Amino acid sequence: MKVRVVGLGNTILRDDGVGIHVARSVAACLARAAPGIEVDVVEAETAGFALLELLEGWDRVVVVDAVTLDGLAPGEVVRMDLGSFRPSLRLSSVHEIDLPTALALGERLGRRMPSDVRVVGIQAGDLSTFGEDLTPAVAAAVPRAVEAVLDLLSAAPR
Numbered sequence: 001m002k003v004r005v006v007g008l009g010n011t012i013l014r015d016d017g018v019g020i021h022v023a024r025s026v027a028a029c030l031a032r033a034a035p036g037i038e039v040d041v042v043e044a045e046t047a048g049f050a051l052l053e054l055l056e057g058w059d060r061v062v063v064v065d066a067v068t069l070d071g072l073a074p075g076e077v078v079r080m081d082l083g084s085f086r087p088s089l090r091l092s093s094v095h096e097i098d099l100p101t102a103l104a105l106g107e108r109l110g111r112r113m114p115s116d117v118r119v120v121g122i123q124a125g126d127l128s129t130f131g132e133d134l135t136p137a138v139a140a141a142v143p144r145a146v147e148a149v150l151d152l153l154s155a156a157p158r
Helices: 014-033 048-055 099-108 136-154
Strands: 003-008 038-046 058-068 077-081 116-123
Touching: 003 048, 003 136, 014 038, 014 048, 014 058, 014 136, 038 048, 048 099, 058 099, 058 136, 077 136, 099 116, 116 136
Parallel strands: 003 038, 003 058, 058 116
Antiparallel strands: 077 116
16 A cells, blocks of 8 residues: 655745644654555645646545634644545635645546545634744644544554
8 A cells, every 4th residue: 555644834934834843743754663654745835736746646545734713722733534534724615726626636637646634733823924933732743643643554454
């Protein structure tokens, strides 16, 4: 099974970079704890149509990104599948398409899209201030988000 973890974000916009931070930690954990597991971990600042290239050809994809969902405090970690998907800054753009639409478009174009896509979202506190550090609540959530990704990687496919 071909598995990919995609960390989305921009590391110079404070909490927007949390997906990248989580992806880096997941890659380090996999290298230390499970050298036999073949999981490709990538970092990206892309959105919309550019997601097609990141998703094509993989059986399972776990996407990690900052989210802004009503009712959540900064640093809360949520797991979503496409049925409960709520767009984030990188997974949905006013100028582009969201993740479910990118997957559907890929399939209609005859591309091999993943059959199992999950999203790990971390509620952001600050997405607009220039800075390379995460806010304290979001930084504290990184280990929980890493654990959520690792759990999804070890779960049976859907």
